[in-house]
Amino acid sequence: MASSSSLLSEEQFLCSICLDVFTEPVTTSCGHNFCMACITKYWDSNDLCQCPLCQEKLSKQTKLRVNTTFREIIENYKLLRDTGKDESPAKPGKVHCDVEEKQKAVERQAEGLIKELEQEITELKRRSTELKQLSHTEDHLQLLQSFTSVVCTPPPTKDWSEISVHRAVRRAVSQLEETLNKEMEKLPEVKLKRIQQYAVDVTLDPDTANLFLILSDNGKQVRTGDTELNLPDNPKRFDRFTVLLGKNGFSSGRFYYEVTVKGKTRWDLGVARESTDRKGDITLSPEHGVWTMMLRDGNEYTACASPQIRLSLSEKPQKVGVFVDYEEGVVSFYNVEARSHIYSFTCCIFTEKIYPFFSPCSDDSGKNAAPLVISPVNHKY
Known part of the structure; x- marks a missing residue:
């Protein structure tokens, strides 16, 4: 004393x-x-x-x-x-x-x-x-x-x-x-259990999918093909990058979903505002209405902030959890199987609907052919 x-x-x-x-x-x-x-x-x-x-x-x-x-x-x-x-x-x-x-x-x-x-x-x-x-x-x-x-x-x-x-x-x-x-x-282990109670059923929106993307019939998987699909033009569709959104947007409350990324060497995951650019170049940053993290070259993880932040992860995520608190302005990423927190965007300002954001990226001559899979949340972890 x-x-x-x-x-x-x-x-x-x-x-x-x-x-x-x-x-x-x-x-x-x-x-x-x-x-x-x-x-x-x-x-x-x-x-x-x-x-x-x-x-x-x-x-x-x-x-x-x-x-x-x-x-x-x-x-x-x-x-x-x-x-x-x-x-x-x-x-x-x-x-x-x-x-x-x-x-x-x-x-x-x-x-x-x-x-x-x-x-x-x-x-x-x-x-x-x-x-x-x-x-x-x-x-x-x-x-x-x-x-x-x-x-x-x-x-x-x-x-x-x-x-x-x-x-x-x-x-x-x-x-x-x-x-x-x-x-x-x-x-992390306590918080993730509680966050998982906000799990929502996310389905991919084919109307937003780039023409090189191939979706499963149930709308839960997406991978990148070798040739463009012959589909009608749509103002909602991303035309230059292999990107698509979830069908349902959110303008309040909290939501959480999980995506299996096992076997992939490149991917982008997160959320984007409804008015984000769909045509031409896309800048992955909060200033452009996109809050994401990405994997490149099999082991380089980055939070797409301004400037970008390299992430040092002790374990390679096989399944990534994405959590959003609309009112608090938070977007968080978790390594589901390791029960660990990866990164959080804080002090985000949301003024319109935001949608789950996905990009399986190019297939890299077959090295990145595995799909992104929206997985059911296992509350028994």
Whole structure:
């Protein structure tokens, strides 16, 4: 635990943006504190939503809330500091008893808050360990029952109802548990299981398919042929690249689908807005309404951002999951069999329908002849 002197060090109460004592402090999901006005202004002046300290990508849709416990400690500190400034200079050998007593009281209060919070954090870490263990069970009924028991049962905290300052600590503990639950959501194996509940039935749209693409009768597979098909022209059809879309678009909510890419050396997967260019050149980037990742040369994976981002994957995906949260502006890719997250586009702005996007690419003289296959989601993974 920190000593009394370190508890009241002014550096601990300075916002890293304005370099002044916090005003209406808020805590980001990565655990750093800033003034509400400072972080809001910082995000408004930057294209990327990220923490100024650790550079973690954040979501602008996240509603910032004032950290009430931290604010109370800061107000106590300001009161103590200002009281010390207002006191007249002491005569040699005379001690300002009132200031000293207030300082000691604030220090005792802060130490008590920290001790209680440490106990709560220990309990929440224990729950985190239990949840990680639960995430590996294949018994969904046991997972649901155990998860409800672990998360929904209030932690065995002390009864603080008679002390007003402890009510603030209790609120802080509730916020900590909420943060823990959000962190648990980030665990790939847990998150993917929950994302799969948003699985939708995706079928390929032949009206959008480039003339070199060959679709299966059930609309679940597509591969690239050697010659153009003799089909009527269609304004929806991609005319230059081996691309097609899903039949159904989405303008709200969340959706998820999986595509088997086994045996392929090249492919593109993701989503595209309805108005994306269908004729001539296509630029795979969010600025042009396309959010995709791609494989080239059998082992080069890239997120088609601006600029493009090379992805280093420990395992080669055989099946790729694509998840979209329309309101949150997120497009995520997963290695389904490895239960791992590959990449996410965040802070996306969707203003129209978006459609699943597919490209099996050229067959590369037979080396890339395997089809892309829209696979049923297996909830037993």
